[in-house]
Amino acid sequence: MLNRVLIIFAHPLFEKSRINRELVSQVPSQEGITFHDLYELYPDFNIDVEAEKALLLAHDVIIWNHPFYWYSCPALLKQWIDMVLEVGWAYGPGGTALQDKVVMQVLSTGGPQAAYQHGGHNRFTIREFLAPFEQTVRLCRMHYLPPFVVHGAHRLQPAEIRAQSAEYASLLRTLQEEALDVARLSQYTYLNEWIKETKVL
Amino acid sequence: MNGDFLAQALVYLAAAVFCVPIAKKIGMSSVLGYLLSGIVIGPYALGFIGQEGQDIMHVAEFGVVMMLFLIGLELEPAAFWQMRRSIVGFGTAQLAGTTLLLLALFMALGWSLTMALAVALALSMSSTAIVLQTLKEKGLSNTIAGKSSFSVLLFQDIAVIPILAILPLLATTAVLPHESGHHSLIDDQPGWIQTILVIGAVGAIYAVGNYAVVPLLRLVAKTGLREMFTASSLLLVVAVAFLMQQVGLSPALGSFVAGMVLASSEFRHELESDIEPFKGLLLGLFFIGVGASINFQLLAEAPSQIAMLVSLIIGIKLLVLLSIGKIFKLKHDQNFLFALGLSQVGEFAFVLFSFSSQLQILDSDWTGKLTAITAISMMTTPVLLLINERFIAPYFGTKEAVEEKAADSIEEHHRVIIAGFGHFGSTIGRLLRANGVEATILDNNSDQVELLRKMGFKVYYGDATRLDLLKAAGAGEATLFIAAIDSPEINKELIHTLTKHFPGLKVLARARNRFDAYELMEMGITNIYRETLYTAVHLAVDALSQLGFRKYSATRQGQKFIQYDERGLTKLASSRHDLSEYIMTARQQIEYQEKLLHDDLMQNFSSEDHSWDGTYVRDNLLQADEQPLTPSDVSARKE
Numbered sequence: 092m093l094n095r096v097l098i099i100f101a102h103p104l105f106e107k108s109r110i111n112r113e114l115v116s117q118v119p120s121q122e123g124i125t126f127h128d129l130y131e132l133y134p135d136f137n138i139d140v141e142a143e144k145a146l147l148l149a150h151d152v153i154i155w156n157h158p159f160y161w162y163s164c165p166a167l168l169k170q171w172i173d174m175v176l177e178v179g180w181a182y183g184p185g186g187t188a189l190q191d192k193v194v195m196q197v198l199s200t201g202g203p204q205a206a207y208q209h210g211g212h213n214r215f216t217i218r219e220f221l222a223p224f225e226q227t228v229r230l231c232r233m234h235y236l237p238p239f240v241v242h243g244a245h246r247l248q249p250a251e252i253r254a255q256s257a258e259y260a261s262l263l264r265t266l267q268e269e270a271l272d273v274a275r276l277s278q279y280t281y282l283n284e285w286i287k288e289t290k291v292l
Numbered sequence: 293m294n295g296d297f298l299a300q301a302l303v304y305l306a307a308a309v310f311c312v313p314i315a316k317k318i319g320m321s322s323v324l325g326y327l328l329s330g331i332v333i334g335p336y337a338l339g340f341i342g343q344e345g346q347d348i349m350h351v352a353e354f355g356v357v358m359m360l361f362l363i364g365l366e367l368e369p370a371a372f373w374q375m376r377r378s379i380v381g382f383g384t385a386q387l388a389g390t391t392l393l394l395l396a397l398f399m400a401l402g403w404s405l406t407m408a409l410a411v412a413l414a415l416s417m418s419s420t421a422i423v424l425q426t427l428k429e430k431g432l433s434n435t436i437a438g439k440s441s442f443s444v445l446l447f448q449d450i451a452v453i454p455i456l457a458i459l460p461l462l463a464t465t466a467v468l469p470h471e472s473g474h475h476s477l478i479d480d481q482p483g484w485i486q487t488i489l490v491i492g493a494v495g496a497i498y499a500v501g502n503y504a505v506v507p508l509l510r511l512v513a514k515t516g517l518r519e520m521f522t523a524s525s526l527l528l529v530v531a532v533a534f535l536m537q538q539v540g541l542s543p544a545l546g547s548f549v550a551g552m553v554l555a556s557s558e559f560r561h562e563l564e565s566d567i568e569p570f571k572g573l574l575l576g577l578f579f580i581g582v583g584a585s586i587n588f589q590l591l592a593e594a595p596s597q598i599a600m601l602v603s604l605i606i607g608i609k610l611l612v613l614l615s616i617g618k619i620f621k622l623k624h625d626q627n628f629l630f631a632l633g634l635s636q637v638g639e640f641a642f643v644l645f646s647f648s649s650q651l652q653i654l655d656s657d658w659t660g661k662l663t664a665i666t667a668i669s670m671m672t673t674p675v676l677l678l679i680n681e682r683f684i685a686p687y688f689g690t691k692e693a694v695e696e697k698a699a700d701s702i703e704e705h706h707r708v709i710i711a712g713f714g715h716f717g718s719t720i721g722r723l724l725r726a727n728g729v730e731a732t733i734l735d736n737n738s739d740q741v742e743l744l745r746k747m748g749f750k751v752y753y754g755d756a757t758r759l760d761l762l763k764a765a766g767a768g769e770a771t772l773f774i775a776a777i778d779s780p781e782i783n784k785e786l787i788h789t790l791t792k793h794f795p796g797l798k799v800l801a802r803a804r805n806r807f808d809a810y811e812l813m814e815m816g817i818t819n820i821y822r823e824t825l826y827t828a829v830h831l832a833v834d835a836l837s838q839l840g841f842r843k844y845s846a847t848r849q850g851q852k853f854i855q856y857d858e859r860g861l862t863k864l865a866s867s868r869h870d871l872s873e874y875i876m877t878a879r880q881q882i883e884y885q886e887k888l889l890h891d892d893l894m895q896n897f898s899s900e901d902h903s904w905d906g907t908y909v910r911d912n913l914l915q916a917d918e919q920p921l922t923p924s925d926v927s928a929r930k931e
Contacts, residue, residue, distance in 0.1 A: 135851060137848070137851040137852070137855070139855075173903045173904065174903045177902065177903065178902070178908070178909050178912040178913065179912050183909075183912050183913055184912065184913070
C-alpha cells in the first residue's frame, strides 16, 4: 500500500441515509484505511483535538465524507475544522504539520448534477460551493482533489446506488494504491469521472 | 479492676473482631456472628467469661435504647402518625394471638394459669435488636415487611408497660416494690397521679426536645468541639432513658419519642452519626451477652424438652405472624420475611422472666430454662432468615419468573437487563423504552414490581445479587447489563457476581462517587457512571452561566472537566491501592478532595479553546508579518 487513507465521516442521521449506508458499507476494514465516524465519536461536539491531530499525522490521504447540507457540510465537520486545524500547527507560522497531504471530499446531494450549474436551480456549481473547503486545504499547505459526488441521492434506484458504491470502493482502492498526480487529477470536475476511466482502462 | 477491665474488653472486642467478619464472609448476618462469638468466649466453650454474660447484657440493652432513638430520628412525627393504624393493627393481632396460643399450649402442659400467662406474655415479645439490625443490614427496612415488623416491635415496646403492671397482680405473694428491680419514683403515688406523670413525662420530652435541646445543641456546636457534641448526644439519650425509667415507662420508647422530636431539627444527621457507633458496639455486646448466657448445662440435662419448647414456641409465633401477614395481605415473600424475622423471643423476655421470678411466679429452674430458650430462639432467627434468603425467597422469585415465561414462551429474553429500578434505574428504563428498547428489570421492592408489571414491564422480583435470579432473567444471553441499584454496596456485590459468572456480559455500572468508581475499576468495569459527577458539572455550568459566562464556553468547560476528571480517575485508581484496603475515613476523604482541587488549579485543565480566540490567532499570525504568508506563498513553497 502506498497511501494511508483516513475517512472522516460526518452524518448526523446516518442510520436513515440509504446512500451513505451503502457507501460506508464499501469501506474495507483493512490496514491502511481508517474510517472515523465523527458523530459517533463526538455526539456532544466535544472534539478531542490532540487525538484528531495524531490521527491526521498518521495518514496521507484525508477524505471528508459527508452529505451536502445547505451547500456545505454538517455542523460537526465544521466544528472539527475549527478545532483541529490549529494556527501554528496546520497553518500560519510553523504550521506545517499537514504539509503535502492530500484532501478530498465525498459528497451526497439531493439535487441532480443539472441543478448545480450556472442558470440551474442552485445557480452555482458544486466546485464553487466547495471553495471554502478547497481554500482551507490550501491554507494548510495540503493538496485538494476534486470531489466524488453522488447526485440525486433520494431518487436513486437500488441498482444505481450499488453502482455508485462500487465506484466508491474502487476510488478508495485507487487512492490507496496509486501515486497521486495532483496536477492531473485536478483537471477533473469530479473524481467519479477518473474512476470510470480507470475502470474502463 | 483496671487490668480486669482491660482483659474483659480484650476478650469481647477480639471475639467480635474475629467472629463477625467471618460470619459476614460466609453470608451470615453480623447478629449471628456476635451470638457465635458470645458462645465461643462463654463459660461452656473457651470460658473467657463466666455467668457475667447476663450482667453484660443488662448494660448492653442500652444499645436497644439507642437504636430506637436512631429510628425515631429517621421518622418524623407526621410519618409516625401515618403508621398508627399499622402499629395498632399488626401489634394487637400479634400480641394477642401469640399470647393466647402459647397460653393454651402451657395450660395443656399442665402449668398454672399465672405461670402460663406470665410466660406466654414474655414469649410473645420479639427482639427489636435482632430484627431491626438484621433488616437494616440487608437493606430491607423500607420494604412492607420491614415496616410491618417495625410496627409490631413498636407496639410491643408500648405493651411492656401494662405487662409490667399486670405481672404483680398475678403474683400469689406480695412483693415489696424495691425488690422488683423496677422501682420508680412514682410507684407510691395513686393511679391518677401516675397517669398524669406519665403523660407529663412524654410531654416534657416533646417540649424540652423542641425548646431546650435544639438551642443547647446549637450552643455546643458553636464550641467546635466534636467530642462535646458526642457527649451531648449521649447525655440526651441517657437522660431520656433515665426519665422514662423514673416514670415507669420503657426507656426505649422514651428515646424513640425523643428521636422523633429531633427528627426535623438540623442536628438530625449529626446526632445520628454520633450515636451510631455506640449503638452498634452496645448491640454487639448485647448479642455477645446473649450468646454467652446460654446455659448449655441446662440444655444438656433436658435437650429434648428444650428443643421441643423452642420449636413449639417459634412454630406458634410463626403461625400467628404468617396468618397476620395473610390477613393484612402481605405478598408471600414479604410475609415470610416478616414472620421469620419476628419469630424469635425478644430481649424484653429476659426482663420479664427475672421480674416474674422475683414475683415468684416462676421458679429458678424454669427461669433458667426459659432464658436459655429465649437465647436459643434468638440464635435461630439469623439462620431462618438465611434459609429464607437461600431457599424460600428464590422459590417465589423464580416461580414468578417461570410463570411469566410459560405465559409468554415465545418472547425472548430482552437484550438489556436493569437491576434496581428506583429513581435512577427507572429514568434509564424510561429513556430506553421511549426508544423502543424493552429491558428486563430486577428489583426487590414488591410494590414497585407490581406497578411495573401493570405498566407492562418485564420485571423479576428479587435480590439481583442472586445468581439463580440473574440466570432466570437471562443474564447469560443479554447484551447489556445496567447495574443501577441504590445501595453502592449491593451494586458492587451484584457486579462482582456478574463479572464472575457472566464474564462476556457488558456491564454499565452506577457508582455513587469516585471511591465507588475506583472499586468498580478494580473489578474490571470500564463503563462507570458517577451519580455525583454529571449532575454536579451540569449545575456548575449553569452557575458559571448565571455569573455571566457565555453558556457555550461554560458548557465546553464542563465537558472538558468531565474528560479531565475521568482521565484523572483512571490515573489515580492505580495509585490509591494503599487506601483501598481499609475503609476511608471522612478525614481521608477530605484530604483527598483537597488534593483533587489542588491538582485542578495546578493542571489548568481549562486551557482556552484557541480555535475561536481572535487574540490568540492574531498573536500567532502577527509573527508571520515579517514573512507574509499567502496562498501563493504556499504554492511557491511547494514547487
